[in-house]
Amino acid sequence: MIEILQLPLGPLQTNCYLATCTETMETAVIDPSWNGRSIAALASERGYIITHILLTHAHFDHVGGLAELEAETNAPIYIHPDAVEMLAHAPEAAASFNMTLPTPPKATNMLTEGDVITVGQLKFEVLFTPGHAPGHVSFYVREHNVVFDGDVLFQRSIGRTDFPGCDHPTLMRSIREKLLVLPDETAVLSGHGPTTTIGQEKAWNPFLQ
Numbered sequence: 001m002i003e004i005l006q007l008p009l010g011p012l013q014t015n016c017y018l019a020t021c022t023e024t025m026e027t028a029v030i031d032p033s034w035n036g037r038s039i040a041a042l043a044s045e046r047g048y049i050i051t052h053i054l055l056t057h058a059h060f061d062h063v064g065g066l067a068e069l070e071a072e073t074n075a076p077i078y079i080h081p082d083a084v085e086m087l088a089h090a091p092e093a094a095a096s097f098n099m100t101l102p103t104p105p106k107a108t109n110m111l112t113e114g115d116v117i118t119v120g121q122l123k124f125e126v127l128f129t130p131g132h133a134p135g136h137v138s139f140y141v142r143e144h145n146v147v148f149d150g151d152v153l154f155q156r157s158i159g160r161t162d163f164p165g166c167d168h169p170t171l172m173r174s175i176r177e178k179l180l181v182l183p184d185e186t187a188v189l190s191g192h193g194p195t196t197t198i199g200q201e202k203a204w205n206p207f208l209q
Contacts, residue, residue: 002122002144005042006189010034011099014061015191017148019141020048021120028052028119029069030139030148031191033061036068052119055079056150057133058087059163060094060101062191067102078117079107080128083135086165111137124148127178131171132159138178146187147198153179153188155196158207175208 005018014033020026027048032039043050050073055063058079070077079087086093087104094101111117113128117139124139129152138149151159153175161168179188184199201208 002141002146004146004189005046006195007033007039007042008192009039010061010064012061013192014064015189015193016065017189018043018048018050019119019122019124019148020046021122024120025049026051026120026122028054028117028122028124028139029075030054031056031062031150032065032069033191034064036065036070037072039065039069040072050075052117053077054117054124054139054148055083055087055107056138056148056191057136058083058090059133059151060090060097060099062150063087063090063104064094064101066104070105076109077105077107078109078111080111080135080137082130083133086134113137129174129178131161131167131169131174133163134165136174140182140186145183145185146189147179147182148189149179149191151191153196153201153205154190154193155188155201156205157193158205180208 001022003020007016017030091101115126117124127138186198
């Protein structure tokens with residue numbers, strides 16, 4: 001079984017997720033957005049063993065806690081190659097918003113479409129979903145009908161495309177070809193805001209009508 005904790009962290013209340021295999025207590029941290037030490041401490045309190053750090057993309061508000069979390073856990077960091085440069089420049093991006101970010105560690109593992117990351121008995125399928133940011137990916141746990149989609153699709157909204165490296169047609173193609181083809185009951189756990197489902201967004205999201 002899977003146990004999921006949603007932690008809105010940092011000045012932009014960016015969702016960090018702890019996805020745990022309850023059989024082994026192995027845990028993937030998805031987008032350590034802020035307060036890496038607190039993420040590690042919470043995991044320890046609950047008996048979780050952080051074995052993977054998975055990045056949907058490298059906007060600074062999604063990696064603000066990466067340096068501290070990696071230092072606390074020494075867990076490998078997974079990222080798409082197209083997001084590596086943005087990760088390296090995350091502190092400068094944060095500074096442009098008058099925020100301070102420690103230099104993030106380099107990723108240890110590169111992701112590509114179709115990869116399957118195994119965490120305990122959980123399998124995270126990698127979906128390449130660019131448009132909001134270079135190298136953006138989503139993580140689909142098919143057996144449990146859940147997708148961690150970063151900043152691609154939100155409840156009644158979609159990811160912004162007014163930042164450098166964004167592209168609106170590419171984002172819409174990612175949504176339609178990678179997310180909307182998933183079963184309607186699939187839970188969508190986004191980088192900001194509440195959980196929704198694919199079916200609800202098909203029916204009610206004004207950007208998809």
